Amino acid sequence: MDILSDILHVAGLRRRLLDLHALQPDVALRFPCERSLGLHTVTRGRAYVHAPNLAEPLELLAGDVALMARGCVHQLSLDPSPPAHSVWVPVAPFSGTVATEASHSGSTVVISAAYQLWHAPLHPFLRSLPPWFVVRGHSLPPLSALPLTIGLLDRELGEQGQGAASATHGLLDALFAFALREIAERESPGQPGWSHAIADRSIRQVLTLMHGNLGHGWSLEALGQQVGLSRSALAERFRNAMGDTPLNHLRTLRMQKAMQLLSDTRQTLEQVAQAVGYQDAFGFSKVFKRTTGQSPREFREQDALEKQTPYRFQEA
Numbered sequence: 001m002d003i004l005s006d007i008l009h010v011a012g013l014r015r016r017l018l019d020l021h022a023l024q025p026d027v028a029l030r031f032p033c034e035r036s037l038g039l040h041t042v043t044r045g046r047a048y049v050h051a052p053n054l055a056e057p058l059e060l061l062a063g064d065v066a067l068m069a070r071g072c073v074h075q076l077s078l079d080p081s082p083p084a085h086s087v088w089v090p091v092a093p094f095s096g097t098v099a100t101e102a103s104h105s106g107s108t109v110v111i112s113a114a115y116q117l118w119h120a121p122l123h124p125f126l127r128s129l130p131p132w133f134v135v136r137g138h139s140l141p142p143l144s145a146l147p148l149t150i151g152l153l154d155r156e157l158g159e160q161g162q163g164a165a166s167a168t169h170g171l172l173d174a175l176f177a178f179a180l181r182e183i184a185e186r187e188s189p190g191q192p193g194w195s196h197a198i199a200d201r202s203i204r205q206v207l208t209l210m211h212g213n214l215g216h217g218w219s220l221e222a223l224g225q226q227v228g229l230s231r232s233a234l235a236e237r238f239r240n241a242m243g244d245t246p247l248n249h250l251r252t253l254r255m256q257k258a259m260q261l262l263s264d265t266r267q268t269l270e271q272v273a274q275a276v277g278y279q280d281a282f283g284f285s286k287v288f289k290r291t292t293g294q295s296p297r298e299f300r301e302q303d304a305l306e307k308q309t310p311y312r313f314q315e316a
Contacts, residue, residue, distance in 0.1 A: 001208045003198070004180065007123050010256045012263060014116040014313035017172055023047055023108045028075040028083030035311075036114040037129070038068045039176055040076065043154040045108025050075045050082055053131050057082075060110075063137020063147060067179045069129040070117055078108055111153055113172050116313045118306070119259045121291065124244065124252065125184075125194045135182050146182075149175045192243030202227040203241045206234070210250050214257050214276050220246055250277075255291045258284070262300045269296055 023029070028050065031038055040049070042060045049058035049066060051074035059080070060066055068074065077083045117126060140147055153171045156164050184195045197203045205227045210218065223246055224234040238246045254276040261272045273284035281296075289295050294302065306312055 001212055003204075003207055003211050004125075004177075004184075004194075006211045007125055007256075010253075010260050011117050011123055011126060012119060012260050014118070015169070015173065015176075016114045016116070016313055017112075017169060023076065023078045023110060025078055026083075026085065028077035028079075028086035029112075030075045030086040031073065031112070031114070034071055034073065035118050036116040037070050038072065038074070039065070039113045039115065039172075039179065041065045041111050041150050041153070041175065043109045043111060043150060046078070047108050047110055048077055048080050049132075050077065051132075058132060058134065060134070061137065063140075063150060065135045065137075065146060065150070065175065065179055067129075067133045067135075067176075067183070069131045070122065070126070072131050076110060076112070109154075111150075111157065111172075113176070114313075115176060118312060119263070119303075121252075121255075123256055124242070124249070128193065129183060133179070133183050135179060145178045146175065149178060192239075192241060197238075197241040200237060200241050202229055202234070203238055206238065206246060210253055214250075214254050215274060217277060218247075218250060251287065251291075254278075255288060258288055258296070259292070259299065262296055263303045272296065 023045075040047070040060065042062050042064050044062055046062070047060045049060065049068075051058075051068075051072055053072065054074075057080045058066065075083055075086050077086075121127070135146060137147055137150070149171055153168065153175065156167045156171065184193070184198075197207065206223050209223060209226055220231045220235060224231050227234065229237070235245060238244070238249070242249060244252075258272055258276045261267055261275060265272075267275070269281040269285070273279075273281045276284065278284035278287070285296055288299070292299060307314070
């Protein structure tokens, strides 16, 4: 089972390709990221990221990929000095018009995207992402996944051939996944985190069991039996790997799934409760409200209203 893909699906990830930008002097692009992760990759030239949580501007060269965590509002410009003027980047679906103009210019060219995670709290992996993460193109082998994907993106956006829209979105998703993989693989040694958990075969198996069947009445003993560990051994190894107890992590996964079902389906409260491992709606509702600050009914009503806002991405 691809656990990371399941995390993104259950989190309700929505994507917007924000077009290909040919940056112009004296004007910065301002990105709305209150509930979104952002991604920039420079295919030509040099650009600078300006943000309140950056001690100094972040320089991006051709081949670099920058991924920013949820909520990192920022500006992108050609100038290392703080921009005096900026324009908002629209969140409308990719049109291709700007891409065609940009691809034929001699300017710095940046491919940008927003990955929206509307609901909180987030999954621990997504919550633990660093505010800013940059993969330098010069640090990667030429035939590794990231530079190859950037090259294909640049070509598809520039040529606009048949099927370019589908190819572009697929390549962008691949670039996003590769960047997340780089983050996971570069976690600090000795610190609890996703890469350490996945590297432990038993803990990876436990996570797979949880993700694969959230409706099952898992106990610590039952999970331990599945992987050949005692309750105490499983609890210790899981805490060392993930920084949390198995049952607390399971509860988090269940609430993430419940938010997705309440948002994307018309299942009754009882059906949602059973789908995420609770015998009755009352017990489920207590845990859900303690986790999110809202009852399931309040959450669903507010979610329906928020789906009408222009800033919320609808299609995956």
